[in-house]
Amino acid sequence: MKPVVFGIIGGGWRTQFFLRVARELPEHFRVSGVVVRDSEKGQRMEAEWDVATYRTLDALLNAGQVDFMVVSVPWSVTPPMLHALAERGVPVLAETPPAPDLEGLQALHTLTEQGAKIQVAEQYQFQPMHAARRTVASSGKLGTVTQVRLSVAHGYHGVSLLRMLLGVTDALPTISAYTFTAPLIDGPDRDLKLEQQQVIQATYTTALLDFGEKLGVYDFCGSQYFSWILSPQFLVRGERGEIHDTTVRYLEDVHTPITYELIRQDTGQNGNLEGLYHKGILGGAQWLYRNPFPHARLSDDEIAVATCLDKMAQYVAGGPAFYTLAEASQDHYLSILINQAAQTKQPVQAQPQVWMSSL
CATH class of the missing domain: 3.30.360 (Dihydrodipicolinate Reductase; domain 2)
Structure with missing residues (x-):
């Protein structure tokens, strides 16, 4: 079986889950490289994980073909990365949430309307x-x-x-x-x-x-x-x-x-x-x-992450969606309202959003 090849943008804590999954399941997954802006951090990742690192997205994409990219960066950085990958026609598996606030979630809906291939790694x-x-x-x-x-x-x-x-x-x-x-x-x-x-x-x-x-x-x-x-x-x-x-x-x-x-x-x-x-x-x-x-020594959460990667590979190959940008937006929107209701101590009524027809 040919392994699925994916790249990663981001070198934080959640990125390590994807790297561990690829290390434990080399017959299923291979990491083509990780985009890390800081060269010293990149060198440490190369030594620890035996993966190539790049300073820019285009440098990684030009180095070889990927089936999709994983975006695992701070909340505020995710939307511009999704737009950049959509412009390049690269499928994306984004970490949760896809944007930090309601305005960001609403702005991302244009990518769905334009047919960008985006799924979100809601692993629970x-x-x-x-x-x-x-x-x-x-x-x-x-x-x-x-x-x-x-x-x-x-x-x-x-x-x-x-x-x-x-x-x-x-x-x-x-x-x-x-x-x-x-x-x-x-x-x-x-x-x-x-x-x-x-x-x-x-x-x-x-x-x-x-x-x-x-x-x-x-x-x-x-x-x-x-x-x-x-x-x-x-x-x-x-x-x-x-x-x-x-x-x-x-x-x-x-x-x-x-x-x-x-x-x-x-x-x-x-x-x-x-x-x-x-x-x-x-x-x-x-x-x-x-x-x-x-047979792979994975925690429950790592098994779930591996399942997201596997379903993403099927989705890219023409299979069904498993957790769409619209679903991720709705769940984060309701989470934002929970925080609002707790802060104001007043009930909040959820309102229809631009992504409702895509749920």
């Missing part, structure tokens, strides 16, 4: 446990999903899961939100450094997204990703059943309540000699999720 939908939960939620076993309560991801990531699970494509919610600050023992930082115990003032944000006949509840603390004591919470309900964290309950018929657990299947434990990797998620006797990249 492809993390193994979330993917298994989405399979259950869409199976009909729970009935029609009308309530989702999540404390698993911040901002647009959390909103994307809420909208997908509720099945609200272009519905416009009324949003109420508030914040609460409380002491919390901090966890490590992104570099996994933890020098000593430190108590911080952590901010918790809770929002209600009222879609009329469906309700989404968003709850998150910015320290949660690296905290060793804050646990994720997940609840999906329909009239016939629910998913509560990793427990599924539903009525098979009026006399037959069914309960089962979503069980991770990971190798390399309790004397298993298959290696160390994630196999998938079982619900009873059914595989609800199978890792499409078995």
